[in-house]
Every structure is written in structure tokens, then in C-alpha cells.
Amino acid sequence: MSLGEFDLIRHYFTRPSRDAGVVLGVGDDAAILAVPPGEQLLVSTDTLVGGRHFPDSTDPEAIGWKALAVNLSDLAAMGATPRWCVLALTVPTADMDFLASFAQGFHTLAQQAGIDLVGGDTARGPLSITITVMGTVPAGQALRRDGARAGDGIYVSGMTGDAGLGLALVDGTGPVLPNDLALQAWQRLDRPEPRLALGLALRGLASSAIDISDGLLQDLGHILERSDAGATLDVETLPFSPALRACNPGQALAWALAAGDDYELCFTVPPEREAEVPALAAQLGLALTRIGCVDTMPGLRCIRQGEPFAPPAAGFQHFRPTS
Ligand code: ADP
Ligand code: MG
Secondary structure (H helix, E strand, C coil): CCCCHHHHHHHHHCCCCCCCCEEECECECCCEECCCCCEEEEEEEEEEEECCCECCCCCHHHHHHHHHHHHHHHHHHCCCEEEEEEEEEEECCCCHHHHHHHHHHHHHHHHHHCCEEEEEEEEECCCEEEEEEEEEEECCCCCCCCCCCCCCEEEEECCCCHHHHHHHHHCCCCCCCCHHHHHHHHHHHHCCCCCHHHHHHHCCCCCEEEECCCCHHHHHHHHHHHHCCEEEEEHHHCCCCHHHHCCCHHHHHHHHHHCCCCCCEEEEECHHHHHHHHHHHHHHCCCEEEEEEEECCCEEEEEECCEEECCCCCCCCCCCCCC
């Protein structure tokens, strides 16, 4: 059986709204949303293109999860509460197996994150998913990239580099690892966990934050640029997962510093507040590791065992300058 466009939308993408701010959801020409008084609206969008942002072999359920996760990660980085999203979905055919799995992955995470799908667009063409997420914060409390100051500690959540390893395993260039470790890295690639609870907890504590989508060095570089600051990063302190620890150390370090798709948060904390970080990590059950310090000298310097260390190639860019 094949579904028409409207049946498809009704069947896979219409769910009752959970958020009281949804005055009108899917079904009209536009959604009507009410931002709570005293809050600001944060809006972000991200596109995932088949074969570009995920391997063509990716499980459709993981595609649905990840398409939303990468968007939620941007809200997490701003300290926003997720509220609403719209989904522009382009698929080659109305393949019901694909759509059912995709919708399953999408709605599972949407439910977990408490975000409502309030509209979208559905078209035929090469597989591409664009999601726009909307979140709210109490006015003036959003985390931004431009607040880092010399002396602030630099932290990273969870572990970085696993998604890079996962991608190498999927495309056959990765190391041979025990099954359970390979599976963990692969999961980190396919089902990133947006750090929403951390983002909320960092409001009023972190001086700046960003989510790591394009590699730690590159994304931390964005904080430094926006904050007009520099930093020194001690690569010895980077948190490695068991999977990464089982790899060649140089290769593991390259993934941890420069591979994309981890969706951890990198944030800075003023020195007088750093003592609060370990308690927060314990409360969230999430590693929060101090990896360096903001300073006044422009640029990002890496050190290893006290000596300058030249990092591997920078992170991911779709359009790399040709110099
Ligand atoms: P229009 O022609 O006015 O743009 P559409 O026919 O594209 O409207 O969509 C009908 C309704 O279904 C709209 O409310 C739209 O927001 C919603 N919608 C369309 N595609 C999706 C989707 N993939 N997910 C969620 N809602 C969707
Ligand atoms: Mg439309």
C-alpha cells in the first residue's frame, strides 16, 4: 500500500501536542505558538543530507533520531528548554518501512526531550532532512559563545572522538576492536545524546558554551573568536572512552580533537565558580572534564606533558577555503 502526502503526514507526523504553548499544531498553513511571558525564543535549524551527513547504510530509525538530536544539541548549547520543531522531509519514495522507522526514531527522542512537532513540509527527492527547533530561556539567560574570559576553565562533557571512531568503523577504515567497544562507538555516531540537562544546569554558571559538531578544536575556536580570547589546551587531560583507549593513541587523539559528530558540550566557567563543576557532574551522572584554560594570547595552543603539541588537521567544513 502506498500513502498519499496527506495520509503520510497524518499517519507518521501528527501527534498530540504536549506543550501548552501550542495554540495550533500540524494541519493548518502555519502553527500558532505562545512564548511564555518573560522568556525569549531561540531558533536553530540543521540539515542532514543522505550520504553526506550519514552513511547511506544508516538505519532509518537512527536517521530520525539523529536529525532531531543534532538540532536539540544546538538548543542544549544555548541552555534552552526545547519546545517546538518543524520537519522538512524530502524522501525519494513514500517507502512505508523507511517512514515508520524514521518516525519511530524521531518521536522517541522528541518525547524524551519534551519537544512538539508542530509542522513541516514533505517532498519527493534525494533524502534530506531539515529540522528547525525552537526553545525558550528566561530573558537574558541564554548561554552564548562570546562570554569566555581569560582565567576561565575550559570543560568538555562526556567523551569526544567516539563518533569519529564510529564513522571509521562504518566505512571500513577503523581498527579491529572487540564487538562491545565497536558497538559503543557506532552508537555514539548514530544516536548522539543531546546534553539538554547539562545546558539547563549551565545557565548562570558557564560564561560560554558551544556544542561539538565539527570537532573540539574547531568548535572551541569559535568560542575564542567570538570572545576575543585565546586558550591553552592540555591534550593529556582529554577524556577517552574505553573504545578510544583501545585504539592507536595518536589516532585516538586525532579523533578526540578534530572529528565531528560527538555533540558533547564545550563550555567555560569563571575561576570562582569552578569548584561547583564536580558536584554538577555527579548530579547529572555525566563526566565534565577540565581540559584547559582561557588566556589573553590570541589563538589556541595545545600542550602535552608541558611541551607544545602540534594538533592534527582541523575539524570538518563543508566548504573549505582553497587558500
Ligand atoms: P501547505 O501546502 O500549506 O504548505 P502542506 O500540505 O505542506 O501545507 O502541509 C499540511 C500540514 O502538514 C501543514 O500544517 C504542515 O505544517 C504539516 N506538515 C507537512 N509535512 C510535515 C512533516 N513532515 N512533519 C510535520 N508536519 C508536516
Ligand atoms: Mg507546505
